[in-house]
Amino acid sequence: MIRLLASDLDGTLLGALHDVSLPVRAAIREVTDAGAHFAVATGRTFRSSGDFGFEGLPCEVVCANGAIVLNRESEVVRFATMDPAVIEEMLAAFPAAPFMCIGREHSYVRGTREAYEAGYEVRGPVARVVDGVRMRAMRRGQARYPHERVFDCSAEEILSHDICKVNCRVRDAGMARELSAFISERADRIVDAPFSPVMFETTAAGVNKGEAVEWLAGYLGISRDEVAVYGDGGNDIAMLERFAPYGHAFAPYGASDDAKRAAGLVLGSNLAYAVPRHMVRTVRGR
Incomplete structure (x- = not known):
């Protein structure tokens, strides 16, 4: 059973305007209402779990390519410093x-x-x-x-x-x-x-979205095989590779070739909100 869904933003969860539109908000709300966790997994820097249009949504955040993790209350629960x-x-x-x-x-x-x-x-x-x-x-x-x-x-x-x-x-x-x-x-x-x-x-070294999402899963008491991840670019590959062995790593149609190979499973286009739609199907299928 999938208990944590983590997604990259640009080119993956978000559409052409790179904003948290109604289909995205509705999908996250259905995921969390079903009792699962949703986490943003991005290279962007969040200072609050409500940044970039996620206001009012109960999200965890893995940002700065895994160097910062925020809980739903916007508290920094992990900050991985460089030397x-x-x-x-x-x-x-x-x-x-x-x-x-x-x-x-x-x-x-x-x-x-x-x-x-x-x-x-x-x-x-x-x-x-x-x-x-x-x-x-x-x-x-x-x-x-x-x-x-x-x-x-x-x-x-x-x-x-x-x-x-x-x-x-x-x-x-x-x-x-x-x-x-x-x-x-x-x-x-x-x-x-x-x-x-x-x-x-x-x-x-060693800090990336994949190990940070796994860290977050452990923080939430969720095992690795209960995590689904979505990504499309170079900074998603470590995350996709980490969860692909469980069959829970997905890349949208427009992802890079490397991301598609790392995931092994390819969905439709982010322009048609393939990732939010897949997230909803996943929690409904639980």
């Missing part, structure tokens, strides 16, 4: 990179808002439209936290805080290769699991 030494090395090695470092209360950006957002301009016109829709949805979702992102932070200021995740979108291809090599050389301390190939999303 400050490796963050210091990264900041020193790439002084021009607009790193965003996720802390317990704020996200600290080494650079200006303009430099950070310029990273989205490297993609083509269609991709920029998609990015724009997603970014607008994310800004609306965290409107209650106007100071979530603190810009123009020095390395010293960043290192004065506990950091669980470092994000970066690099415009220069050469710098991107160097950063990728930097992370690979420190695979015993950090891991990169971006939602798309143009991003870097770095956490402590």
